[in-house]
Amino acid sequence: MGVLSGPFAPSLKAxxxxxxxxxxxxxxxxxxxxxxxxxxxxxxxxxxxxRDSAGFEYIRAMIKDALTLQEGEVGTIRYPWVxxxxxxxxxxxxxxxxxxxxxxxxxxxxxxxxxxxxxxxxTTERFVFVxxxxxxxxxxxxxxxxxxxxxxxxxxxxxVTSRMVDGDLxxxxxxxxxxxxxxxxxxxxxxxxxxQKYTSDLEKMVEARTQELKDSREKYRELSRFLNSILDSxxxxxxxxxxxxxxxxxxxxxxEKIFGWKxxxxxxxxxxxxxxxxxxxxxxxxxxxxxxxxxxxxCELEMDRIRKTGDRFPAHTTVTAITDHSGKVTGFVEIVRDxxxxxxxxxxxxxxxxxxxxxxxxxxxxxxxxxxxxKITYLNQAMEEMLAYQREEVLQKHISLFxxxxxxxxxxxxxxxxxxxxxxxxxxxxxxxxxxxxxxxTSIFLLRDMDENVLGTAGxxxxxxxxxxxxxxxxxxxxxxxxxxKMRALGELVAGVAHELNNPLMASxxxxxxxFKNLHEDCPNQERLELIRRCNDRIxxxxxxxxxxxxxxxxxxxxxxxxxxxxxxxxxxxxxLLDHNISIxxxxxxxxxxxxxDSNQLEQxxxxxxxxxxxxMEIVSGPKELTISSYLVEERRSSWVAVSIKDTGIGxxxxxxxxxxxxxxSTKPVGKGTxxxxxxxxxxxxxxxxxxxxxxEPGKGTEVKVILPIRESVKE
Amino acid sequence: MAKRILVVDDDEMVLLALNELLTPEGxxxxxxxxxxxxxxxxxxxxxDLLLLDIIMPEMDGYELCKRxxxxxxxxxxxxxxxxxxxxxxDRVTGLEVxxxxxxxxxxxxxxxxxxxxxxxx
Numbered sequence: 001m002g003v004l005s006g007p008f009a010p011s012l013k014a015x016x017x018x019x020x021x022x023x024x025x026x027x028x029x030x031x032x033x034x035x036x037x038x039x040x041x042x043x044x045x046x047x048x049x050x051r052d053s054a055g056f057e058y059i060r061a062m063i064k065d066a067l068t069l070q071e072g073e074v075g076t077i078r079y080p081w082v083x084x085x086x087x088x089x090x091x092x093x094x095x096x097x098x099x100x101x102x103x104x105x106x107x108x109x110x111x112x113x114x115x116x117x118x119x120x121x122x123t124t125e126r127f128v129f130v131x132x133x134x135x136x137x138x139x140x141x142x143x144x145x146x147x148x149x150x151x152x153x154x155x156x157x158x159x160v161t162s163r164m165v166d167g168d169l170x171x172x173x174x175x176x177x178x179x180x181x182x183x184x185x186x187x188x189x190x191x192x193x194x195x196q197k198y199t200s201d202l203e204k205m206v207e208a209r210t211q212e213l214k215d216s217r218e219k220y221r222e223l224s225r226f227l228n229s230i231l232d233s234x235x236x237x238x239x240x241x242x243x244x245x246x247x248x249x250x251x252x253x254x255x256e257k258i259f260g261w262k263x264x265x266x267x268x269x270x271x272x273x274x275x276x277x278x279x280x281x282x283x284x285x286x287x288x289x290x291x292x293x294x295x296x297x298x299c300e301l302e303m304d305r306i307r308k309t310g311d312r313f314p315a316h317t318t319v320t321a322i323t324d325h326s327g328k329v330t331g332f333v334e335i336v337r338d339x340x341x342x343x344x345x346x347x348x349x350x351x352x353x354x355x356x357x358x359x360x361x362x363x364x365x366x367x368x369x370x371x372x373x374x375k376i377t378y379l380n381q382a383m384e385e386m387l388a389y390q391r392e393e394v395l396q397k398h399i400s401l402f403x404x405x406x407x408x409x410x411x412x413x414x415x416x417x418x419x420x421x422x423x424x425x426x427x428x429x430x431x432x433x434x435x436x437x438x439x440x441x442t443s444i445f446l447l448r449d450m451d452e453n454v455l456g457t458a459g460x461x462x463x464x465x466x467x468x469x470x471x472x473x474x475x476x477x478x479x480x481x482x483x484x485x486k487m488r489a490l491g492e493l494v495a496g497v498a499h500e501l502n503n504p505l506m507a508s509x510x511x512x513x514x515x516f517k518n519l520h521e522d523c524p525n526q527e528r529l530e531l532i533r534r535c536n537d538r539i540x541x542x543x544x545x546x547x548x549x550x551x552x553x554x555x556x557x558x559x560x561x562x563x564x565x566x567x568x569x570x571x572x573x574x575x576x577l578l579d580h581n582i583s584i585x586x587x588x589x590x591x592x593x594x595x596x597x598d599s600n601q602l603e604q605x606x607x608x609x610x611x612x613x614x615x616x617m618e619i620v621s622g623p624k625e626l627t628i629s630s631y632l633v634e635e636r637r638s639s640w641v642a643v644s645i646k647d648t649g650i651g652x653x654x655x656x657x658x659x660x661x662x663x664x665x666s667t668k669p670v671g672k673g674t675x676x677x678x679x680x681x682x683x684x685x686x687x688x689x690x691x692x693x694x695x696x697e698p699g700k701g702t703e704v705k706v707i708l709p710i711r712e713s714v715k716e
Numbered sequence: 717m718a719k720r721i722l723v724v725d726d727d728e729m730v731l732l733a734l735n736e737l738l739t740p741e742g743x744x745x746x747x748x749x750x751x752x753x754x755x756x757x758x759x760x761x762x763x764d765l766l767l768l769d770i771i772m773p774e775m776d777g778y779e780l781c782k783r784x785x786x787x788x789x790x791x792x793x794x795x796x797x798x799x800x801x802x803x804x805x806d807r808v809t810g811l812e813v814x815x816x817x818x819x820x821x822x823x824x825x826x827x828x829x830x831x832x833x834x835x836x837x
Contacts, residue, residue: 499800503821506823511733
């Protein structure tokens with residue numbers, strides 16, 4: 001196959017070889033294998049491996065690109081080229097345009113140096129540039145000249161102004177003309193002097209203000225130092241400032257101490273939530289506190305808090321809101337106090353209080369306290385029971401409510417307390433709710449606080465009513481015993497006296513009898529001897545009575561109805577009573593239990609008592625009435641039989657009441673009574689296990705009661 | 717022959733008075749102040765009636781009465797206590813030791829004379 005193959009004719013070859021591009025450019029055809037099909041110099045060479053001056057295989061690249069071209073599309077490639085044949089040392093940029101003719105597998109290329117392509121364009125460019133330069137120069141020179149004339153005064157103004165701005169107000173503008181600019185200058189100068197005046201005033205003002213500012217800044221610093229020292233010296237109080245969201249923005253030394261966090265650890269880093277128990281946080285306590293603080297301005301509560309170490313402690317907290325000038329809440333200040341010690345003390349106090357209250361409540365004696373005014377502040381259970389009041393009924397009531405003596409009683413006690421601080425074993429009477437009166441032995445003392453101020457009074461009340469009753473009974477029993485032994489001794493004495501009197505009396509009577517027997521009827525001494533005999537008779541009667549009194553014949557006790565000896569006594573005295581115009585009222589109960597007694601002795605007792613009543617009514621002018629009753633009485637949980645003998649006589653004067661049972665005490669005329677009657681009765685009834693009671697009202701009458709125990713059988 | 721009465725009492729006044737009372741009535745009255753003397757008299761004479769006091773020094777009336785009853789010649793002799801004692805138990809004791817009668821002082825002279833005359837007859 002020759003160099004020329006394909007469908008082109010040699011004429012086409014010549015045509016193509018003659019194409020010139022720029023001065024040195026040409027056209028050529030190359031196939032896709034790199035073989036130059038038509039080229040002015042190297043036709044038939046395979047130039048596929050040709051490289052440009054930079055070492056780039058530009059033919060291979062061009063072929064590759066040409067194969068991708070669409071029909072009618074023109075590709076472009078630029079490459080540096082050194083033509084050593086022309087003695088060139090520096091590469092020049094070449095440009096080639098090409099199309100791919102697919103039917104013949106031809107790439108038609110036209111290429112030349114770029115500078116040759118753009119040369120004419122450069123020439124035009126240079127011309128336009130020169131023209132423009134000249135025009136600009138012309139405009140500049142004209143402008144400069146014009147501005148010289150117009151702007152110089154303004155420039156001066158500007159300069160002066162800028163100097164004034166720098167603080168030099170002594171400058172003035174030179175006024176050269178009377179045109180508008182001149183006028184402006186004059187006004188300007190006026191304005192400047194004005195400004196100079198204002199400025200100097202202003203400076204003075206500024207100076208004063210500056211001083212003030214300096215002062216107040218100093219003050220502010222001092223205040224700030226002062227406040228900070230306060231914040232830090234409050235070591236027992238944690239003072240924490242928070243922003244609106246609870247972030248810690250101030251944390252004093254007290255807070256460090258209480259919460260265990262260092263200021264730098266928490267400041268702007270931690271939320272106040274780190275000091276709140278997790279369960280409280282979950283409960284939303286923070287939100288609650290913040291809400292309350294915003295609503296009320298302050299929120300105060302006690303809650304447990306947590307330290308850095310995780311220890312919890314009871315705390316008292318006060319949260320206040322920080323507001324800006326418009327009243328909007330911007331943050332909070334929380335003041336926290338560790339109240340562990342207070343809580344411990346409170347608990348101890350409560351325990352001590354309970355302990356003491358337990359003691360007081362279990363006391364069998366009543367305990368009551370009052371305030372200074374005497375109002376009841378406390379009373380224990382024993383006191384409630386003693387007075388039969390409920391606690392609520394008497395708290396805050398005045399203590400004198402109970403006193404039988406009322407307010408006077410309270411005053412007397414206060415007088416004692418004022419004098420001696422306390423009153424021990426003071427006996428007073430109080431009234432129960434039921435009205436019953438109790439005798440109380442009390443110790444009362446003043447209550448004082450630690451500073452010795454009187455707080456009120458406290459009293460310990462012991463109910464001694466029963467004790468007193470027993471004492472009284474004992475005293476009566478003792479008295480009776482003494483009386484009985486006195487009576488016995490007296491009995492012996494009387495017996496002795498009777499005995500001693502008997503002999504001389506008998507001798508006297510006997511001798512007298514003999515004398516009378518031998519006496520002449522007309523003896524002048526007859527009457528005198530008769531007098532002696534009457535004396536003897538009286539002595540005999542007294543001795544008889546004494547003997548009766550002292551007789552220690554054994555009583556013969558039997559079960560008997562009390563009415564029997566009464567009836568016997570009335571039988572004997574009935575006529576005598578009628579003779580004395582005394583009416584008898586019988587009120588004898590028929591169905592009384594029997595008593596154990598000696599019928600004769602009881603009869604003697606009633607005889608004596610009736611006889612006394614008769615004597616008492618002897619000189620009375622009013623109605624004379626003797627009432628005898630027998631009845632049952634209930635006393636000290638047992639039944640007794642009582643006999644009452646009541647007269648309407650002269651009565652017994654008060655001063656004699658104590659003496660009536662004494663032997664030989666008598667108010668009757670000499671010879672009428674021995675003073676042994678009641679004594680005798682007393683002794684006999686005592687021997688029966690009973691007692692005698694006498695009530696009398698002078699001028700009205702006397703009632704004597706004989707009270708005997710009931711015995712159902714002899715064995716008892 | 718006059719009835720012979722021995723009166724024993726430590727009170728001389730009583731002895732004098734009884735002597736004054738009984739002698740005019742025709743009795744032969746011997747009086748002594750103690751039991752010892754009484755027993756001596758009984759050695760010398762026989763008596764129709766003995767009136768004894770009880771309360772006496774050294775030997776009391778009960779003792780004396782017992783001693784007298786111990787004598788063979790006095791087993792049936794009426795013995796009357798005339799004493800200031802009046803209690804029941806004294807009376808009982810008196811009768812137990814052998815007395816026939818127990819009288820309490822004071823006793824009216826008429827009553828005493830009646831009793832004496834009854835006893836002796």
